[in-house]
Amino acid sequence: MQIRNLYEPFEIEYVETSECPITGHKHNFFELVYIIDGTGVQCINKNKWTYGPEKLFLLMPQDCHSFEVERATRFFFIRFNDVYLKEQGKEWLRKLEFIFQNHNRLPGCILKNKADKPLVKSLVEALIREYVNQQPYQRELCQQIVNTLLTVVARNVSLASTELPKNTESKDQSILGYIHKNIYTPELLKTDEMAAQFNISPNYIGEYFKKLTGESLQQYIINYKLKLVETRLQYSDMRMNEIAFELSFTDESHLNRLFKKYKGLSPSEFRRQKTALTAG
Template structure:
């Protein structure tokens, strides 16, 4: 299977093809695929999704995908890698982190909010104009538009995550969302705080959570924190002590011991391994 690489932080590509099929391939970068017009099927990790005009797909590194084209299709591709991510601000990295951790909740087209479709269409049209005309400051403007598109992606993921309410019928995913939202504020993740928020007994919180997820609340919180550590190690240049501070580990040594206990390697080893995969 062909593996494609990206040799600059980000790029865009406009493509029209009637070739069928576009063969299965993987790549070592992130990709947004926008369908301008045409119809067919996109296969992502052996799952088939019909595509048509104004569909937007998000592909992660190592996703396997291909296209079966039924009607001549115009695609617009937006690709970016970890170098692009590392160039962004801390607030922007947090937004991308949210996308990476939750993208699997959006199978197929990522645009779940109908009101965003004309906005995305106008942004893609602007990107095509920049791509074709190559005006001065084209790259800088393109990057700003790409960031706006990623913000829309994050918003659409938010729309599929249930809001935090005290409605007993919606506690399940809401409780998980509450943990994700407050992972940087450990005092809000105490059983007493969560019990008050969801209007249930403090003595029942742990039992309810175990029934919901099959693991204890503290175990789930730790696993989620370690997943965030992995994201920062792979997609940012943050130092170990900065990651430890942000995710409320006692210090760098505490982070290293915990990570090694659960992952079987130190954070620095994990980072080196991921860097080697990308460069290889």
């Protein structure tokens, strides 16, 4: 299978086709695919979804995908890699954590909030204008527009993952979304606070959570924090003590011990491995 590389931190591409030249491939970067017009089927990791105008798909590194074009289609691709993410800084990375950790819960088009669809359309149209006109400061403007677009995507993932559901199974997803949203505010993740939020007895919420997820509430919070540690080790230049402080570990040693216990290697070893893979 073909593997595509990105040689710049960030790029955009406009493609118009009535055939099916986009065969199955993987790549080592993030990609947003916006359908300007046309219809067909996109296959992502052997799962198929129909596409149409104003659909937006998110592809993560190592996703396998292809297109089956049914009606002449205009695609707009936005690609960026870990170098681009590191350039944006810690606060911007935090905005994207919902994307990194929750995007697979949202099959197909990433836009679940209908009110955001015209906004995304106007952002893509602005990108196309900049792409075509090639005026001064074109790259800087494109980068600002892309950052806005990615923030809209993060909001859609956040809204969908914290949406209050109508049945027991989806309430579990709502609790998970609440944890993800408030992971930087430990006081909101206390048992009494969460029980009040979801109208569940404080004495029962732990049992309820374990019944639905197979792990304890505290264990889930630890595992999620460690996923965020992985994200920061791979996509930022933050020092270990900065990560420990932001994610409310006792100190750097506490973070190192937990990470090695659950991941089998130290945070610094994990970062070196990911850096070597990217360089290769």
